[in-house]
Amino acid sequence: xxxxxxxxxxxxxxxxxxxxxxxxxxxxxxxxxxxxxxxxxxxxxxxxxxxxxxxxxxxxxxxxxxxxxxxxxxxxxxxxxxxxxxxxxxxxxxxxxxxxxxxxxxxxxxxxxxxxxxxxxxxxxxxxxxxxxxxxxxxxxxxxxxxxxxxxxxxxxxxxxxxxxxxxxxxxxxxxxxxxxxxxxxxxxxxxxxxxxxxxxxxxxxxxxxxxxxxxxxxxxxxxxxxxxxxxxxxxxxxxxxxxxxxxxxxxxxxxxxxxxxxxxxxxxxxxxxxxxxxxxxxxxxxxxxxxxxxxxxxxxxxxxxxxxxxxxxxxxxxxxxxxxxxxxxxxxxxxxxxxxxxxxxxxxxxxxxxxxxxxxxxxxxxxxxxxxxxxxxxx
Numbered sequence: 001x002x003x004x005x006x007x008x009x010x011x012x013x014x015x016x017x018x019x020x021x022x023x024x025x026x027x028x029x030x031x032x033x034x035x036x037x038x039x040x041x042x043x044x045x046x047x048x049x050x051x052x053x054x055x056x057x058x059x060x061x062x063x064x065x066x067x068x069x070x071x072x073x074x075x076x077x078x079x080x081x082x083x084x085x086x087x088x089x090x091x092x093x094x095x096x097x098x099x100x101x102x103x104x105x106x107x108x109x110x111x112x113x114x115x116x117x118x119x120x121x122x123x124x125x126x127x128x129x130x131x132x133x134x135x136x137x138x139x140x141x142x143x144x145x146x147x148x149x150x151x152x153x154x155x156x157x158x159x160x161x162x163x164x165x166x167x168x169x170x171x172x173x174x175x176x177x178x179x180x181x182x183x184x185x186x187x188x189x190x191x192x193x194x195x196x197x198x199x200x201x202x203x204x205x206x207x208x209x210x211x212x213x214x215x216x217x218x219x220x221x222x223x224x225x226x227x228x229x230x231x232x233x234x235x236x237x238x239x240x241x242x243x244x245x246x247x248x249x250x251x252x253x254x255x256x257x258x259x260x261x262x263x264x265x266x267x268x269x270x271x272x273x274x275x276x277x278x279x280x281x282x283x284x285x286x287x288x289x290x291x292x293x294x295x296x297x298x299x300x301x302x303x304x305x306x307x308x309x310x311x312x313x314x315x316x317x318x319x320x321x322x323x324x325x326x327x328x329x330x331x332x333x334x335x336x337x338x339x340x341x342x343x344x345x346x347x348x349x350x351x352x353x354x355x356x357x358x359x360x361x362x363x364x365x366x367x368x369x370x371x372x373x374x375x376x377x378x379x380x
Contacts, residue, residue, distance in 0.1 A: 258335070
């Protein structure tokens with residue numbers, strides 16, 4: 001796909017930000033589990049937080065490929081910072097897709113500039129990626145709603161001003177009984193009840209959100225009642241593309257670290273890069289990254305053309321996340337003992353890569369989605 005002038009500007013800005021600010025600070029972010037506040041402000045100033053928001057609400061809308069390429073560039077510098085942006089872009093998607101003009105006007109301009117923050121709350125302890133199995137409930141309360149339930153493993157939970165949350169408005173209707181609400185975090189009964197310590201992506205905040213008789217007005221409902229599943233699943237498809245981009249970016253960083261190290265490290269009087277075993281490892285790493293990137297651009301093209309891309313989104317999320325695991329493992333092997341000590345870059349990338357196989361639906365969920373799509377096609 002030919003890049004627009006704005007797409008080119010955003011991608012180049014992401015590349016500069018990653019090289020000049022994110023990469024130099026990535027070790028501190030990982031070591032201290034520090035939320036990248038300054039980086040978020042820089043991303044907002046560059047227009048990254050507005051990439052999926054319509055222009056009339058202060059946005060800077062671009063296609064999915066541009067969003068993914070920006071994400072990849074940022075992840076090369078600091079995967080945690082890229083994940084923070086990903087949570088923003090994904091979190092606002094139901095509001096962009098299903099919100100009324102009044103709702104969009106109330107929230108999107110501030111979100112575009114990161115003057116307010118957002119989290120996307122779907123996952124539950126016993127439901128996971130199964131939207132129809134969620135137990136968080138929303139019941140009518142006068143002319144509004146009252147929400148009760150607990151959401152877990154929610155990115156950007158800490159400090160979020162808004163929460164886009166899925167809840168059952170008809171518990172007997174399966175996926176047709178799910179609706180989506182926008183809840184302000186200062187509403188009584190809303191709380192971040194737990195914050196997790198994580199092995200990777202440590203600059204992101206991940207927590208548990210409790211809704212204890214949270215009363216919201218009628219206009220907190222996004223879109224039509226009972227149509228929440230399609231909004232949430234559509235959002236998850238875009239999330240899987242950006243997660244794949246995150247995996248590709250961190251794998252690219254692992255490859256670049258490995259190439260540099262192999263040229264410098266001497267073994268028995270020769271650079272490690274002269275050893276055929278290392279050369280072949282690097283070749284396999286680069287080939288796998290290229291394959292994942294090609295798959296990602298294809299899925300983005302389908303989305304831009306308005307064609308179904310559900311299966312392709314799951315395919316590239318599956319392939320890219322597992323590829324990132326293999327590439328980061330090879331990078332650690334190439335670095336030998338130096339990759340294991342003192343919070344080395346490849347050690348952090350290895351831990352970050354492990355997260356990508358679980359976020360936005362584990363690999364097993366992706367295989368289930370892909371197989372269902374294939375069997376549905378065969379029986380049609």
